[in-house]
Amino acid sequence: QVQLVESGGGVVQPGKSLRLSCAASGFTFSAYDIHWVRQAPGKGLEWLAVISYDGRIEYYADSVKGRFTISRDNSKNALYLQMNSLKPEDTAVYYCATGLDDYGDDYWGQGALVTVSS
Amino acid sequence: QSVLTQPPSASGTPGQRVTISCSGSRSNIGSNHVYWYQQLPGTAPKLLIYSNDRRPSGVPDRFSGSKSGTSASLAIGGLRSEDEADYYCASWDDSLNGFVFGTGTKVTVL
Numbered sequence A: 001q002v003q004l005v006e007s008g009g010g011v012v013q014p015g016k017s018l019r020l021s022c023a024a025s026g027f028t029f030s031a032y033d034i035h036w037v038r039q040a041p042g043k044g045l046e047w048l049a050v051i052s053y054d055g056r057i058e059y060y061a062d063s064v065k066g067r068f069t070i071s072r073d074n075s076k077n078a079l080y081l082q083m084n085s086l087k088p089e090d091t092a093v094y095y096c097a098t099g100l101d102d103y104g105d106d107y108w109g110q111g112a113l114v115t116v117s118s
Numbered sequence B: 001q002s003v004l005t006q007p008p009s010a011s012g013t014p015g016q017r018v019t020i021s022c023s024g025s026r027s028n029i030g031s032n033h034v035y036w037y038q039q040l041p042g043t044a045p046k047l048l049i050y051s052n053d054r055r056p057s058g059v060p061d062r063f064s065g066s067k068s069g070t071s072a073s074l075a076i077g078g079l080r081s082e083d084e085a086d087y088y089c090a091s092w093d094d095s096l097n098g099f100v101f102g103t104g105t106k107v108t109v110l
Helices: none
Strands: A003-007 A010-012 A018-025 A034-039 A045-051 A058-060 A068-073 A078-083 A092-097 A112-116 B009-012 B018-023 B034-039 B046-049 B063-068 B071-076 B085-093 B098-101 B105-109
Touching: A003 A092, A018 A034, A018 A092, A018 A112, A034 A068, A034 A078, A045 A068, A045 A078, A045 B085, A045 B098, A058 A068, A078 A092, B009 B018, B018 B085, B018 B105, B034 B063, B034 B071, B046 B063, B071 B085
Parallel strands: A010 A112, B009 B105
Antiparallel strands: A003 A018, A018 A078, A034 A045, A034 A092, A045 A058, A068 A078, A092 A112, B018 B071, B034 B046, B034 B085, B063 B071, B085 B098, B085 B105
16 A cells, blocks of 8 residues: 655754654555645644655745755655754654645655654 | 645535535636545545546545536545545646645535
8 A cells, every 4th residue: 555654753852963764655656746744743744845756856945945855765765854964843743745736646654743842 | 744735524414415616717717627636534545536527437426526617626426424534636737747635625424
């Protein structure tokens, strides 16, 4: 069945870096644009970044531009989010997801919790 | 602060129809498609509506979406207890060159 599984979350100090991974299975990963979306505790959804199906185009939210980098390896069916210069306000559950397109194929991971704290 | 504004809450009794609004601008809803998500407590969001008014397979036809100008709406007909959740709209924003989510609406079934 379709699965997106995030990993790499944890507790990190402010100013440090962390890399999240998202492993995909059960669908043609290389055919889809993929997004990172986060949700701070008790807050709403925040879109962070998207990478095109072929990895050539990336877009970022202003809140993470210049600090976070989205990438993918279609040979491994994997998506990544490199997070640098982390701030306490980056504390959230991070989801990888398809969707936000004209196809209606909606796949989400279970989320990875990132806590930025000293 | 989001550029897509939703009412913080909405409610209805079982069987009623509830409508949630999403107010944006020309750079987002006015120019691009709208998506609607349902998020049950402790779970990942689920797509209810894409491309303004289309339902993914498996989504009941009790859920419907519409768009007019710079606003969009999600209607839930025949409200059920399992519809109690948070609902979010989303759209691409040409000025921000990114997607934006709405502020979210908590639906309560009385």
